[in-house]
Amino acid sequence: MSAQATAAVADPKADESLKVIQDATCTFCGCVCDDIDLTVKDNHIVEAKRACVLGKAWFLNHKTEDRPSCLVDGQPAPLEAGYDRAAQILVNGKYPIIYGLSDSPCEAQRVAVSIADWVNGTIDTTTSVCHGPSGMAFQGVGEVTCSLGEVINRGDMIIFWGSNPAESHPRHFTKYSLMPKGMFLPNGRKDRTCVLVDVRKTKSAKAADIFVQIKPRADFEGLWTLRALAKGVDLDPVIVKRDTGVELSLWQDLMARMKACKFGVIFFGMGLTMTRGKHANSEALLALTRDMNAFTRFVAKPNRGHGNVTGADNVVSWRTGYPFGVNHSRGYPRFNPGEYTTSDTLANGEADSGMTIACDPMANFSEPARRHLASIPYIALDTKETPTTRAAAVAFTVATYGIHTGGTVYRMDDVPIPLRPSCESPNPSDFEVLSQIERRVKKLVGITS
Amino acid sequence: MPIEYTKISGGTLYDPANGIDGQVRDLWIADGKIVEAPTDPTVRPNRTIDASGLVVMPGGIDMHCHIAGPKVNVARKMRPEDKRKGEQIHRTNITHSGTMGSVPSTFATGYKYIGMGYTTAFDAAIPPLGARHAHEEFEDTPCIDKGFYVLMGNNHYVMQSLQRNEPARLKAFIGWLLASTKGFGAKLVNPGGVEVWKSHQAGNVDDLHQKVDHFGITPLQIIQGVAQAVDELQLPHSVHIHCNNLGMPGNWTTTLETMKALEGHRGHITHAQFHSYGGGDADENTFNSKVAPLADYVNSHPNLTIDVGQVLFGETTSMTGDGPLGYYLSKVYGGKWFSGDTEMESGCGITPIKYKNKSLVHALQWAIGLEWYLLVEDPWRVVMSTDHPNGGSFLAYPQIIRLLMDRTYRQDILKECHPLVRERSQLADLNREYTLNEIAIITRAGPARILNLKNKGHLGVGADADVTIYTPHENKETMFELPRTVIKSGRILVDQGEIREVLTGKTMHVTPDYDQEMEQGIQDWFEKYYSIRWRNYPVDLSYVHQSEVVPMARF
Structure with a gap:
């Protein structure tokens, strides 16, 4: 419909360097308010009309950190090298786990589930530690x-x-x-x-x-x-x-x-x-x-917390039949909370490789889980530096969903809502990073579709 | 570049839409379509499929199933036990893994449909607010073409337009709603009843004349108003109706009244089996079949079509946009129950159920479904469905084909059922057996005609090259459950029971011509009551992976 095409309209009376995005969607919490009017100047949000205190902080304080898009073993590296290494880690693992997803759009979540399928890994979301x-x-x-x-x-x-x-x-x-x-x-x-x-x-x-x-x-x-x-x-x-x-x-x-x-x-x-x-x-x-x-x-x-945790539940469910904590080690999905939920898998010392997406287990998991995660090679995707990205073998700095990138999120009541990006980012989106990794994983595993 | 041809050679064709009933013909395919045989005799096909001795039909079309969207996904989430004991779908080097049970995961759904020779399926009940979700799932449901019907029988704007007697506004709204959701058709589910459920404990409407709270209109007005608007918009498919009082003893009078209300309009009564019951007061002792008078009515009224909603014995999941029905069933079965009301639009009920052949009610439901197939004289107006997964899985279609083509088998199964079924239905006396041509009608040619899909359900020049090749077998269930080859859009996706190639499949939707000046009124109403913004409501084309706009009907 034409409505979406006219989403970004500049107020003619205003400063010409200002761009206004109407009805942008805030992904800070599960309310997913989609009525925020953003004013953007010089690739920075200067006003977030109707946003709450958390939403204002989300939109106005967001900044792209001066940090490489990709770090391999803590050293800046070209994205391609990071994608290659990430695919190797996931394919070489006997028990890879992929975890997080609740602050990613559905489009990226779908790719993450595909990767878990191709590498016979576990897919789990932060749902396992909240709802x-x-x-x-x-x-x-x-x-x-x-x-x-x-x-x-x-x-x-x-x-x-x-x-x-x-x-x-x-x-x-x-x-x-x-x-x-x-x-x-x-x-x-x-x-x-x-x-x-x-x-x-x-x-x-x-x-x-x-x-x-x-x-x-x-x-x-x-x-x-x-x-x-x-x-x-x-x-x-x-x-x-x-x-x-x-x-x-x-x-x-x-x-x-x-x-x-x-x-x-x-x-x-x-x-x-x-x-x-x-x-x-x-x-x-x-x-x-x-x-x-x-x-x-x-x-x-x-009352769901993360912006797209409900989307994660939906995507994992429609693709695997189960909402979270899904293991593919036998080549088909199995569900067992307490075993295939990441905090438990790690605390049991079971996974040997992994990937975290938009989450920070090194900051909030139990000590045994953190200790085990630190001992295995893993990939971390986040918009900023965190304890989890610091200990990652490959760390990608990604663009922020809903600010830099579009896509779909599900509100806490399962209503899907589109995102309206307002700024540009020098970093790739998590969808882009995951798609690049998936392409390599498929090649390594021999997936031809 | 030279044209790439595939030739299906020497097969026995069943193409009822083109009057071909078991004749040996070659089929030529190029660029995903059925084409004329090249006039130049030196042109050789790039690939030849030897179909001598095999049966060739257009790909199957499921015009009423529940395979995507919010309700289906809730059922997946809610029933891990159903999947754990079901078949496991292993990942291969071209396909994703998945789970089965009564509500398969998306990829598994696509693989199972194509594996059975079905190339098109329509989800029958998408709340507009969940349309974006349905499209996302469609993209993950490979190998088949898809579309969905949009729930509007309890939509506030629909009811308000009827209350104010503004048919032009209603017509514009339906056009706008289908365009905004990228939907295919208009669906009524328990018209008016779901709104009453939202505002009263155990609320529902009992008949077509009960007034709906707040709006002061009746189910009858909703049925007639929407049927008229759908015809005036010239939508390819008629209004698609899940009648009031589903499952209730004595509901056949409601169904008959609904059929009568459609006089002068096209109308499709879905899962008619669930709406053909005699008896009263939820009393098992009076429950009986009333297919005969309803089928008589259908036989004499060419404006009507039905699909059956066959019940099969075993466990499944009931899922419906009919909120009060979900509540009723959850009390009958006592299991877990999901109910979800969607603002301004619709409801939803889900609960696990089990049909037992020793239960009089269940066995009667089974018999009543079969009676529908056998008593509607014109096969073009009755369509095979299980209302997947409500009556059973779509994977039961081969079994239903056997039940229709083999009366001895049918009688054998009947003998295992509750003995009173023979008294309460006339199934035991029905000797009709379907021919292969009639099966081709009720599983592909008929639904294509009812949906006005000009490129589907037949094998004439210009049709989509969706072709299923079967190995003939005395046991028709064996024949139909494992096609030898399935071709979709000209590509061989399944051969000898194995998936050889995967594609995403098209999404079929409509772009009705409606009065755009009415949009401001819709927007004013929308912004007053919805919890999301007007601008964020319509589903744009980026969500429709391979869009195919189905043209409006001319009738």
Whole structure:
């Protein structure tokens, strides 16, 4: 359609050296706001209209580091040499792992999955260390969910559980969940009830009508209490208070409100998925949501962090049938979280080569995992220098997606959105680097298609 | 450069669209198309495929399946157990690996279709907001040509236009929506019912006359309004309807009313099997077949076409744009359940299911599907489908062919079913056997005609060189499950059951001529209610790997 062709329009009244990109997409967090108007001067973004504090930091502070596009063994090298060496590393490994992907566009993710297929390697994404447990819970009970526009238009009860969007997804409240006036909620915030459930009073509490402070590590018990109340099970107030840290009467009040609302929404975060219980917590929450549909309409949605982690889940799923933690060592995809999830594979000392894409495991994995990663040859693609790029055999400095390069990202509700690049980069995109590596890998392995 | 010819020599052709029923003919192929034999007798083909003694047909066309997009991918994510015990698709030096189960991964889907001699498939239910996703998956679904139908039976703009009695606006909107999504056709799923599901616990519409909340219009108005707009836009395919009340005992009256509502318009009733039930109140004791009166109606109304949605026994995954149906099925089966509502547009329900031959309801569903094939007199108006994966996998088509061509086999399977099936359906009394020519109609020539694909479903000059060559066999399942050679766009992709070459395949879509002045109104509405920007909504051509615009119909 013509709309996309006219995406970049210069304001005639403005300085001629200024370029305006309308409706650019911010990939900083899973909200993937696609309404940012960027003003660009001298290949630098000088204004990011409508962006939140994180989005502004993402767009305005971005700079292309004065760093070679390619380093081999820490020394600057031509890209071609880097591609050659990268392909050799992946092909020569008996157990290569490819990890990251959640800050890359789908087009690059697809190439990464191909490479994993050609080298009989493992493909895994950062989902395995954030909402992986939600993915596993999803495989257990399913999920009742909706796109974010449904929340805008219908969500009259909004519950945040173990999630702090005021700091992690700053426009969540204003753009999707609390403030917007929706088709069936003409008064916006006034038509909605907001509940926050967390172990501490986060900055998001200010936005909530009701704050339920549960005991640390008691998410499962809290959710199970609500499930019991939904089904009309009698509970002992003493035990409930002891196990959840919250009075039974408060849970009862919450359940009464949940049953009375028209369209309830639970957004949940890593406060639920990465604390005691993990996938059992997510499963309890998804099951509660399902239960509530016997009384009213209720949906749940993980508040995803990275800009395109949802795209990674989708791409890996459509190509392999499984969402993350997929191993190809037998020549076909197998799924086993805990074994083929990269943090586990590395901590078990199992991989002998690897490639990281837009992630920093050397900064955030466990010590045994980091120690093992440091001991094997691997390739790292990132926009900047990180502990992971520093220890890499081959490090590529790549262009930033959504700023330098186009492509597709999936918002946290699985809605695919195109990117509108605004600046140019001297560095290749991750799509370009991965495609070059794939071409060489195919040649080395003997793939002829 | 001299023209490169491939010649398929001495095969027995079944090309019903050109009136060829089992005659020995040579076929000449050049540049991906069927061409005239060169007049110069000295011209030798660059390659000759000896098809003597073999059966030659156009490539198969699946006009209703679920193979790509948000719903299909959710089902993949949700069901690892289904894949772990399914066939494993190994990587080769030309093909990707993949997984099967009831919802195969993208590459596996392409390889399995082409391996079965099918060269074209249409996904039947893409929410417009997920169109970009569907196109991305299409690019990873190799070897076959693809297209999709766009969900619009619960679209707010559609309902608002009907509420305001503005048919011109509705027509423009459908044109715009198909152009924006790069879609092929207009799909209605439980028209109006999904919107009610979004606003009420267990909400749905019970019949065609129930008013949809907020919009104050009825399913009947949606069906008639969209059917008219589709015809006025001259879209190649008619409105494609998943009727209200899918799966409910007694739903045949809803289906009959829907058919009657289409008087004066073209209309396609999809997975008719799921909509042909007598009985009432979810009572298994009253559940029975009502194909006969519905097939009678179809037989006397040439404006109507159907595909069957055959049920096969075994495990599969139910996936539908019909949100309330997903809820109903999840309660029946008690397994995991996915429901996803898409703003302004549609819903979605997914749950694992299992059809058992000893279950009266399931065995009746199986029989009811077969009755549809056997009771519609004109094979050009009934199309083979399993509503993959809802009734079963597309890989069951060879088995269905055997059931249709071999009444002894059919009766043998019937004997293993719940005994009451013989009383509640007339399958036991139906002796019709399909001929190879009729099979060629319901699996390729017919769907091509129903979709108005002039280059497909036949082997005349100018047709796409999508050709399947079968080795005749007494057991028709054996014959059809493993073609000897499959040619796509003139290239031999499959030979002796092995994939020899891979290509991406085309994406077929339409560019309707609509009143562009109406776009401002659509934009105003869009910007008020959608969670993404107007400018980021349309799918541009960069997502359509090999675009083929199918021209508008003339009728």
